[in-house]
Amino acid sequence: MRTRSAIFRGAKQPISVEETILQDPQAGEVLVRVAATGACHSDYHAVDGRNEAPMIPPLVMGHEGAGVVEGIGAGVTDFAEGDHIVFAIRPMCGKCKYCSTNRPNLCNGIGNEPGRMRDGSTRFTTPEGETLYHGLATFSERTVVPEWSLVKVPNDVPIERLASIGCAVVTGVGAVVNTAQVTEGATVAVWGCGGVGLNVIQGAVIAGASRIIAVDVDDKKFSFASDFGATDTIDASKLNAVEEIITMTNGGTDYTFEVIGNPQTTRAAFEATCPGGTACMVGVPPEGGEVTIPMRPLFFDRRLIGTSAGTGRPRVDFPWFIELYKQGRLKLDELQSRFRPLDEINEAFEDMLSGEVARTIVRP
Ligand code: APR
Ligand code: ZN
Numbered sequence: 410m411r412t413r414s415a416i417f418r419g420a421k422q423p424i425s426v427e428e429t430i431l432q433d434p435q436a437g438e439v440l441v442r443v444a445a446t447g448a449c450h451s452d453y454h455a456v457d458g459r460n461e462a463p464m465i466p467p468l469v470m471g472h473e474g475a476g477v478v479e480g481i482g483a484g485v486t487d488f489a490e491g492d493h494i495v496f497a498i499r500p501m502c503g504k505c506k507y508c509s510t511n512r513p514n515l516c517n518g519i520g521n522e523p524g525r526m527r528d529g530s531t532r533f534t535t536p537e538g539e540t541l542y543h544g545l546a547t548f549s550e551r552t553v554v555p556e557w558s559l560v561k562v563p564n565d566v567p568i569e570r571l572a573s574i575g576c577a578v579v580t581g582v583g584a585v586v587n588t589a590q591v592t593e594g595a596t597v598a599v600w601g602c603g604g605v606g607l608n609v610i611q612g613a614v615i616a617g618a619s620r621i622i623a624v625d626v627d628d629k630k631f632s633f634a635s636d637f638g639a640t641d642t643i644d645a646s647k648l649n650a651v652e653e654i655i656t657m658t659n660g661g662t663d664y665t666f667e668v669i670g671n672p673q674t675t676r677a678a679f680e681a682t683c684p685g686g687t688a689c690m691v692g693v694p695p696e697g698g699e700v701t702i703p704m705r706p707l708f709f710d711r712r713l714i715g716t717s718a719g720t721g722r723p724r725v726d727f728p729w730f731i732e733l734y735k736q737g738r739l740k741l742d743e744l745q746s747r748f749r750p751l752d753e754i755n756e757a758f759e760d761m762l763s764g765e766v767a768r769t770i771v772r773p
Contacts, residue, residue: 410430410431410433410551411428411429411430411431411536412428412429412430412431412549412550412551413426413427413428413429413549413550413751413773414426414427414429414469414533414541414546414548414549414550414751415469415470415471415548415549415751415754416429416466416467416468416469416470416541417452417455417456417464417466417467417468417469417470418466418467419466420455420456420457420458420461421456421457421458423755424456424470424548424754424755424758426751426752426754427535428535428536429469429533429534429535429536429541429549430533430534430535430536431532431533431549431551431552431553432532432533432553433480433482433553434480434481434482434485434532434553435482435483435526435532435553436482436483436484437482437483437484437485437555437556437557438481438482438485438526438532438553438554438555438556439478439480439481439482439485439488439494439553439554439555439556439559440478440479440480440481440551440552440553441476441477441478441479441494441496441551441552441553441554441559442476442477442479442550442551443471443474443475443476443547443548443549443550443551443552443773444474444475444476444477444568444569444572444772445474445475445476445568445569445570445571445572445748445770445771445772446471446473446474446475446547446548446572446770446771446773447473447474447572447573447576447577447604447768447769447770447771448754448757448758448760448761448768448769448770448771449472449473449576449577449604449605449768450603450604450605450670450693450761451472451576451693452464452470452471452472452758453758453761453762454670454693454695456758459695459696460693460695460696461696462523462696463523463524463544464523464524465523465524465542466542467535467539467540467541467542468524468541468542468543468544469533469541469542469543469546469548469549469552470546470547470548470754471545471546471547471548471549471771472496472498472544472545472547472575472576473496473498473547473572473573473575473576473577474495474496474545474547474572474575475493475494475495475496475562475568475569475571475572475574475575476493476494476496476547476552476568477491477492477493477494477568478490478491478492478493478494478559479551481556485556487556487561488556488559488561491564492561492564493561493562493563493564493568493571494559494560494561494562495559495560495562495571495574495575495723495727496545496547496554496558496559496575497558497559497560497575497579497721497723497727498545498575498576498579498580498718499513499514499515499516499717499718499721499723500516500519500555500557500558501513501516501518501557501723501724502516502518502519502557503518503557504518505517505518511722512720513721513722513723514583514717514718514719514720514721514722515717519555519557523542523544524542524543524544525542526555527555531543532552532553533546533549545558548751548754548771548773549751549773550751550773560575560723560724560727560728562727562728562731563728563731566731566734566735569745569770569772570734570741570742570745571731571741572745572770573604573608573741573744573745573768573770574727574730574731574741575723575727576605576718577604577605577607577608577744577768578608578730578739578741578744579718579719579721579723579726579727579730580605580608580691580716580718580719580721581605581606581607581608581609581610581611581612581668581691581719582608582609582611582612582615582719582726582730582739583612583716583718583719583720583721583726584609584612584666584689584691584716584719584720585597585609585612585613585615585616585664585666586612586615586616586719587716587719587720587721587722587726588689588714588716588719588720589664589666589687589689589714589716591612591613591616591618591663591664592616592617592663593616593617593618594617594618594619595616595618595619595662595663595664596618596619596620596621596622596658596662596663596664596683597613597618597620597621597622597662597663597664597665597666598621598622598623598624598650598654598662598664598665598666598678598681599613599621599622599623599624599634599639599665599666599668600624600625600645600650600665600666600667600668600669600674600677600678601624601625601667601668601669601674601692602623602624602625602630602631602633602634602639602668603630603668603669603761603767604744604761604767604768605668605691605692606623606625606634606666606668606669606691607633607634607637607740607744607767608637608744609666609668609691610623610634610637610638610639611637611638611739611740613638613664614637614638615733615738615739618664619640620640620641620657620658620662621638621639621640621641622639622640622641622642622643622654622657622658622662623635623639623641623642623643624642624643624645624650624654625642625644625645626644626645626646627646627764628644628646629764629765630764631644633743633767636740636743637740637743641657650677650681651677651680651681654681655681658683660683660684661680661681661682661683661684661686662681662682662683662686663682663683663685663686663687664682664686664687664688664689665678665679665681665682665686665687665688665689666678666688666689666691667688667689667690667691667692668691668692669692670692670693670694670695670698671692671695672694672695672698672699672700672701674692675688675690675692675700675713676700676701676702678690679700679702679706679711679713680702680703680706682706682711684706684709684710684711685709685710685711686711686712687711687712687713687714688711688712688713688714689714689715689716690713690714690715690716691716700713743767744767744768745767745768745770746760746765746766746767746768746769747760747765747766747769747770748769748770748771748772749769749770749771749772750771750772750773751771751772751773753771754771756769757769757771
């Protein structure tokens with residue numbers, strides 16, 4: 410069928426919105442009409458040329474979204490036409506060592522090459538027949554994905570409200586609750602108050618943290634941070650955040666999160682922990698990026714850890730997030746600052762860079 414999709418044709422050039430040809434879902438695959446999809450910085454790391462892999466051009470972009478099932482391939486029994494779904498950034502096979510030990514975010518039982526289906530083929534081409542690579546391809550009116558990349562969700566919540574659950578929410582809230590396991594009453598500091606960082610902040614609220622200190626270099630971000638539950642803010646373009654946090658908390662916070670993907674702020678997050686504290690790197694690292702940390706603080710039970718997709722268990726965590734949202738304990742409406750059509754995909758990323766939005770949501 411004919412559809413329209415946003416295509417990454419190489420770093421440092423505008424994303425191009427084009428008519429594309431989408432094949433029917435094959436065995437074990439599902440056709441989805443995308444209702445809403447978030448402009449996430451992970452995709453932009455390829456557009457600005459910082460990290461190209463795993464986005465090999467020409468590629469249909471987008472990984473954070475929600476939609477409605479429009480068709481199923483042979484053998485699909487868990488999904489039917491009309492079901493509401495959220496895309497999970499990490500598919501799960503349900504059988505490998507990681508899926509069997511409650512860590513499906515690390516699933517290695519699928520073995521896709523980046524940008525291709527498991528059998529090595531792709532489902533998108535241009536009308537001229539040019540192969541288009543793709544992952545979830547949520548920046549498209551329609552997409553075809555393996556059934557293990559989807560989570561069925563209740564249809565009593567407007568589907569577009571759920572657009573960011575599969576990336577920003579699970580990465581941020583999951584880093585706090587699943588990966589670092591922040592304890593009630595603990596103190597927390599968060600570097601980077603973008604779409605993902607705001608979810609670390611609200612994850613800290615859900616975990617029952619006491620003080621939640623938000624650090625950013627863009628002062629437009631602090632009202633979002635406060636709305637999502639930050640108790641204090643530090644403008645790192647004016648102040649030394651590590652020194653401020655150590656003074657404010659009499660020795661550092663119990664947990665820190667780096668949500669930018671920058672070696673300097675990862676080190677700063679480590680240095681701002683108290684003895685026994687944990688620093689968690691959430692941001693996507695630059696290709697070949699390295700972080701150096703002083704050895705002495707490690708000698709006092711500090712930990713520097715990483716997280717991948719919030720150590721999320723999509724089939725458990727996504728329904729939980731929706732319950733929290735219904736109870737008014739998870740902010741999804743507030744995350745959606747601006748809506749744009751697919752043709753404004755470049756503007757959606759400009760919104761993100763401008764600091765004016767929590768998240769811009771594209772409605773293909
Ligand atoms: N110190 C403090 N804050 C910074 C710094 C810095 N040196 N550099 C950038 N920031 C802030 C920006 O001002 C912005 O508010 O980090 C935030 C990044 O937010 P977004 O651009 O909205 O990115 P987001 O989608 O939240 O992703 C953040 O997490 O999943 C990863 O790939 C993603 O690496 C990216 C990170
Ligand atoms: Zn993302």
